[in-house]
Amino acid sequence: MATETLTTERILEATEEVLRRHGPAKANVVxxxxxxxxxxxxxxxHFGTKAQLREAVTKRWLDRTTNELQLLMTDGSLTAPAMLRQWLATLFAAKRRxxxxxxxxxxxxxxxISENSRVVELHVGELIMQLDHIIQDGIAKGQFSLPHPDPALTARAVFDATNRFHDPAYAGEWQKAGIDEEFRAxxxxVLRGLNS
Structure with a gap:
């Protein structure tokens, strides 16, 4: 038997490795x-059911991206347009990675993710809140003007408009030639729309 203390983090790490080896259909708590x-x-x-364990490992996986983006947002040296550009690029890079x-x-x-839509909805909500924060900061600094009076709705529109570069459904396109130019375009x- 194991001599290390059994922690939630150790269980999640082991679950990820088991999922990697066996896939979701065959991996189990045993x-x-x-x-x-x-x-x-x-x-x-630690986890009352297999479903709770799978939900927790999914959340942990999604939180890696959310946390990376949140860390980026602590950089006070960037203008709002530069922050938005960097945030979108970081999201795309994280998903591609x-x-x-x-x-x-x-x-x-x-x-x-298909089994844990609630976890995905929370993740998307956190990402949109980060975008909302960047957009509101840009408005406050006079660096953005809104095409719509509701910054939260604008944040959602930006998220939806850039969907091709972060929604896993498009992962097959992320390595094709010209994708970086398409992302920049x-x-x-998006930035021109927020600056007009």
């Missing part, structure tokens, strides 16, 4: 417990 050297009851003490670096795990997470268009 496999996770075996990888940790504990009984499956020990895992269930996830799809390209570990395609097997990415495919597994696509299954988990769309980002330029």
């Amino acid at each position: 496999d996770v417990a075996r990888a940790l050297g504990v009984s499956h009851g020990s895992v269930y003490r 996830k799809a390209g670096d570990d395609p097997q795990l990415f495919a597994t997470y696509q299954v988990l 769309l980002t330029d268009l």
Whole structure:
């Protein structure tokens, strides 16, 4: 049996590895417990059901992107337009990295995301709140003018307009020739819309 203290983080790390090896259809709590050297009851003490464990590992995966973007937003040296451009580029790069670096795990997470739509909705909500913050900051500094009087609605529109560069449904396009130029063209268009 394991000598290290069993923590939520260790369970989530082991679950990710089990999912990578077995895929979402075959991975189960017994496999996770075996990888940790504990009984499956020990895992269930942290996560009451397999569904809760899968939801937590999905949230952890999505939070990596949210946290990376939140860290970027602490850079007070950027203007709002520069921050928005960098935020969109960071989101695109993070999603592309996830799809390209570990395609097997990415495919597994696509299954988990479809099972955990509430977690995805919360993730998208957090991203839109970050965009809203950038846009409101730009308005306050006179760097943005809104095409619509509601900054939150504008933030949602920006998120939806750039969907091709962060929605996993488009992952197959993210490595094609010319995608970076297409991303820059769309980002330029969005920024022009906020500056008019």
